[in-house]
Amino acid sequence: MAKVMGEIIIDIERCKGCELCFDACPKEAIQLSDTINSKGYQFAIKVNDLCNGCASCALVCPDAVITVYRKVDKAKRPVKVIEIED
């Protein structure tokens, strides 16, 4: 199977910190920041590299602040190891 890599970019200035994307993400890749944006909201940030670009977070984001990218890397096919017994 080809390796699927995802990436999200969050517009933190528009994020209202509602946290709805946290539960939507199957990889638990989003958490709340420690800092606030200029409106005073703590915002969503990406906390790990497990994103596979499923776009679940973006679908539930009320303010459409998340842009999702997905890349299928065909070169990185895992090599099948065949053990030969003799």
Added chain:
Amino acid sequence: MSERTYVDIEAELTDQPINFDEDICLAENVVYVKPQTLIDIPMHYCPGCGHSTAHKILMEVVDEMGIQEEIIGVAPVGCSVFAYHYMNVDMQEAAHGRACAVATGIKRIMPEKYVFTYQGDGDLAAIGTAETVHAANRGENILVVFINNGIYGMTSGQMAPTTLPGMVTTTSPYGRDVKTQGHPLYISNLLANLPGVAYVSRHSVHTPNNVRKAKKSLAKALEYQKQGLGFCLVEIVTNCPSNWKMTPKQSNQFVEEKMIPFYPLGDIKVPEGK
């Protein structure tokens, strides 16, 4: 005066905690981006409010069908009174509850256009019941997007016809008592019985899958409008974290556990042979 510290936004942006992969963030790899037809300004809705999600999917549908120039919306009174600030399509504001009447006029004068109304439960099912029922009964060829959050959001949380039994609001402080305040109104089911109504479907936007389904339903309804099948209504059961006095997460849980069992999701009426 003590000095306040602000986040340096520029620094924050370039300083995203986990570095983003420039190889992946290319235009050809985009799988989700804010719809073009949704004007790029912050929406006034409370954090986590389903109104914003509903605006977003409606505009995604407009984008995907490529009908920005051919669609006219009617905004209601309620929290979504400023819908015309966010939807980059021709819009008309209606008096409280009268969106279906206004949409009737627009559609009859310009039958070649797609016409939709966007209404809350207080707007559609309380003050605007007569306009809604008669537009449906006349089989006006319009789409009604009905946002059911079980409360009057804009005016700070009074009981709506759709408020659940036992639900506490500012005008039912001991919980809605069906003996004195009546039962929640299944307005979509009522309308589905009318012969002029072509399509009635109920959805929610609290999980990614539900968002997908709601979006498909909106697209279907516009398709039916194009075929001239009659009145279409898509109800979206949603939250009002502020007036339910909950966090957005809790409010979505309430939608899942209380609202949806009461207002079951799915098609209520579909056009014959569809």
